[in-house]
Amino acid sequence: MLASPPPDSLQGQLNRLAALGAGRLKRWVLRCACDRYLRILFPAALCVSGAILLAVLLDAAAGTTLWPFGLLLTVLVAVALPVLVVAACVLLEFARHRADRRMCLALYDRDLGLKDRLQAADQYLAKAQRTDFEEAAVEDARGHAGAALERKLPPLEIRPPDLMPPHRRLGALAAVLLAAALWIGQYSASQASVSETMVAEAIPGDLREDSNLTQVLPDPLRPRPASLAARRNTEVEVPRSEQGSRPGEMETREFSTQRQSTDRSAAGSDARRSNQARQAQSGASGQRAEQQEQDENEPRRREARKQPPKEPPREQPDQPKEAAGLKGGKGEMSGGRMAASDHASAQDKTQQPEPEGDSDYGDEEEDEEQKAGSASKPLINQRKAPVNRSLTPSADGGEERDDLNGRGGPGGLKKTRGVAAMLLGVPLPDYLQGKVNPGRMKIQSEQGRAEEHAADAALARERPARDAAVGHTLHREIPPLSRDVVRNYFIAQRTNGEQAPKENE
Amino acid sequence: MTDSNAAAAADRARAGADEFSEVFNRVKSQVSRLIVGQDEVIDGVLTALMCGGHVLLEGVPGLGKTMLVKSLGEALNLNFSRIQFTPDMMPADIQGTMVLTETDGGGHELTFQQGPLIANLVLADEINRATPKTQSALLEAMQERQVTVGRRTIRLDEPYSVMATQNPVEQEGTYPLPEAQLDRFLFKQIVSYPKEEEYAAILERTTGEQEVVIEAVADAESIVRLRAVARAVAVPEVAQRHAVHLVMGTQPDSDYAPDSIGAYVALGSSPRGAQGLILAGKVRALLRGRFSVSTDDIRAVALPVLRHRILLNFHAQANRVTSDLLVEDVLQSVEPPHTAS
Structure with a gap:
């Protein structure tokens, strides 16, 4: 273990100065971190308030309980959460900071004008062999280190927290959002209590206790256990065990409903997963895989056939059923199937309509898409046959159809995806806007007869001597090659006032 | 290192530093007898000389650039030479060349006639008037401290320093120094116009009866010694x-x-x-x-x-x-x- 240097030695003095400097530096770092992270306080408050407002709005709209806290707790969360985040960031910054010894000494060098003497001496003292000038520098620093220890330096300067007007505006906006959330929460609660009271008064007393009625009523009108129990005390005496069992029943029912929806979504996600797996395959292997999958799905199909068939969409008998149009209307480019494209007309003749039981998972997807208002199959709701997506009129000169524009239906809006939607439905002539290139200058020479002119050349001896200054003569001329470059550069600089591009770019 | 050894080492360093400052200030005072003002330029030239570097002085004509270098050579008692660069100057004109001389017996022989580049302090006046070929002849002397002519290589004596001047105004007929040569100058000092109060002293010193005489206050040996002191810092x-x-x-x-x-x-x-x-x-x-x-x-x-x-x-x-x-x-x-x- 190394012995600590005596306090009056230069090494000891430098150690004390470094410790003092480290303290100053840490305080400065803490204040800097506060300054820096105070700027995120208001944006964080805005985020929290926005989230609370969103939760309250969802509560009011859907009757859920995303934000179950009361007024006091809401205000507490909206204020305390941003403050906690800022405090955590400040503490993290402070904990990560490591004060360098040279940096601590540099503070004294800078503030006392010591010209790096303390830093240099600290470096030279660590060396085993010192040169003459290094020894002289150490000796020189000795007196300055003692003087520096006697001086008390003020804390490092730092600007006050710079809460810019945008930050303050964010804070005001957060307060507005929070107030809105509180008001909406209060308003929806009062509305719920009013409707609850109306329902409670409208329903006869013996019916109120009917559990079936409770389940039939919509959620906002459904009597709540606490409030109903309060009224029950005044109107009807109900056994305590019955009171306790009713909320339990509701919970069980909700749980079973959730479980059913979870099962359905799980089945849907399984179907989607298998669909994605099929999409990953292609070509012949894809067809083989589809065949194999069909074999595997045979029991499921049989089950589906046992169930009563869904009502098929009404179709006009004179229009051929386009299985590819129905399937490919989604624009899928699945591995085994052909997507909706200009090959659809070829498929019209060859492809047979698929049995209904074959689309066990496809039906679910179609239902979902219809519910979601997807534009991929616009004609199902209109009870029309799927459109022909061919871009060219049929060769046999059939009747002209207005939906023959490759967009998946009549009208200008695109209703399909895939290759057909990427092709232009309306043939456009090749047309380029712009100015025609003038091309090379053409010189036409015309035949003409030369005219004679009288020459009036002066004799050299009759020329007078120069009696005035020659005037300003230009220096070296710019080469013709770079003349236009220089001219354009200065014109661009003076007219646009823009920064010229870098030369090396 | 013991305390006594440390104290002795510090004393040696202190003595070297004191001598350095003393010589520097003496030379500066001698030069300042002729050059009025321009303290920064004088400091820069002397600093470059103590570092073993070369200086490029740039300024309009009449500001005393040539006089500064000339007085510096006199104050340091160095072998001083001046080259006035012109566009038709060739490398042999500054490096030296072999000339045919007559011997005592009536015969002839080729002897090396050294050029003005071989000196301690070289004033390259209007260096940008020389062609790049001649300018490049300075490169070896400035960097390697030697001159090669034919198969002869001449080591230049220390201290060796090139003080070049150039005029920023007359760009016609000049050849800007290449980057390789500019990089070899330690300092580039801009010589500016004197201040109003300095004009009186300039006129008094240059138009009076008494001619200012520069005394030699240092020599080549002391400059070489002080260079070693400066490098030891x-x-x-x-x-x-x-x-x-x-x-x-x-x-x-x-x-x-x-x-x-x-x-x-x-x-x-x-x-x-x-x-x-x-x-x-x-x-x-x-x-x-x-x-x-x-x-x-x-x-x-x-x-x-x-x-x-x-x-x-x-x-x-x-x-x-x-x-x-x-x-x-x-x-x-x-x-x-x-x-x-």
């Missing part, structure tokens, strides 16, 4: 890093370069710039009674050391951005290590 890590950062700050695409460097500089300083900063910083520290270079010394000499090492691009010339402005910008953006907040 300690350089702490903080000053070294700051010099490196400043030099890198002049290089485009460097982490330390400000935006103006990226926009206006085609070529930044080479490592010779960092060498120059450290050497000149050592002399400055000695002159201010310190035994260790500080970052302030480095920053103080940055302008004359770096201004001619920055090659401006076309945009800088079009926007009239000078290298001095860019060096100032680098000094503002690059702070000393440990104190950068």
Whole structure:
């Protein structure tokens, strides 16, 4: 273990100065971190308030309980959460900071004008062999280190927290959002209590206790256990065990409903997963895989056939059923199937309509898409046959159809995806806007007869001597090659006032 | 190292530093007898001489550039030569050449006639009037301290220093110095017009009856000794890093370069710039009674050391951005290590 240097030695003095400097530096770092992270306080408050407002709005709209806290707790969360985040960031910054010894000494060098003497001496003292000038520098620093220890330096300067007007505006906006959330929460609660009271008064007393009625009523009108129990005390005496069992029943029912929806979504996600797996395959292997999958799905199909068939969409008998149009209307480019494209007309003749039981998972997807208002199959709701997506009129000169524009239906809006939607439905002539290139200058020479002119050349001896200054003569001329470059550069600089591009770019 | 040894070493360093300061100030006072004002230029020339570097003096005619160098040669009692560069000057005119001389017996022989480049202090007047071929003949002498003519290589005596002058106005018929040669000058000093109060002293000294005589207050040996003293000055890590950062700050695409460097500089300083900063910083520290270079010394000499090492691009010339402005910008953006907040 190394012995600590005596306090009056230069090494000891430098150690004390470094410790003092480290303290100053840490305080400065803490204040800097506060300054820096105070700027995120208001944006964080805005985020929290926005989230609370969103939760309250969802509560009011859907009757859920995303934000179950009361007024006091809401205000507490909206204020305390941003403050906690800022405090955590400040503490993290402070904990990560490591004060360098040279940096601590540099503070004294800078503030006392010591010209790096303390830093240099600290470096030279660590060396085993010192040169003459290094020894002289150490000796020189000795007196300055003692003087520096006697001086008390003020804390490092730092600007006050710079809460810019945008930050303050964010804070005001957060307060507005929070107030809105509180008001909406209060308003929806009062509305719920009013409707609850109306329902409670409208329903006869013996019916109120009917559990079936409770389940039939919509959620906002459904009597709540606490409030109903309060009224029950005044109107009807109900056994305590019955009171306790009713909320339990509701919970069980909700749980079973959730479980059913979870099962359905799980089945849907399984179907989607298998669909994605099929999409990953292609070509012949894809067809083989589809065949194999069909074999595997045979029991499921049989089950589906046992169930009563869904009502098929009404179709006009004179229009051929386009299985590819129905399937490919989604624009899928699945591995085994052909997507909706200009090959659809070829498929019209060859492809047979698929049995209904074959689309066990496809039906679910179609239902979902219809519910979601997807534009991929616009004609199902209109009870029309799927459109022909061919871009060219049929060769046999059939009747002209207005939906023959490759967009998946009549009208200008695109209703399909895939290759057909990427092709232009309306043939456009090749047309380029712009100015025609003038091309090379053409010189036409015309035949003409030369005219004679009288020459009036002066004799050299009759020329007078120069009696005035020659005037300003230009220096070296710019080469013709770079003349236009220089001219354009200065014109661009003076007219646009823009920064010229870098030369090396 | 024991305390007594340490004290003796410190005394030796102190004695060397004292001698350095004394000689420096004596030479400066002698030169100042003839040159009025221009303290910064005189300091720069003397600093370059003590560092073993060369100086490029730039200024309009009539500001005493040639007189300054000539008086410096007289004050130092050095072998001084002057070359007036012209466009038709050839390398052999400054390096020397073989000439046919007549011997005592009536015969002839080829002997080497040395040129004006072989001296201690060379004044290359209007160096930008010489062709690049002749300018390049200076390169070997400035960097290697030797002159090669044919199969003969001549070692130049120390101290050896080239003080070149150039006129920034008369650009017609001049050949700008190539970057390789500019880089070999430790300092580029701008000689400006004297101040109003200095004119009276100039007129008095140059138009009076008495002619100012410069006394030799040092010699070649003392200059060589003082050069060794200057090179022995300690350089702490903080000053070294700051010099490196400043030099890198002049290089485009460097982490330390400000935006103006990226926009206006085609070529930044080479490592010779960092060498120059450290050497000149050592002399400055000695002159201010310190035994260790500080970052302030480095920053103080940055302008004359770096201004001619920055090659401006076309945009800088079009926007009239000078290298001095860019060096100032680098000094503002690059702070000393440990104190950068």
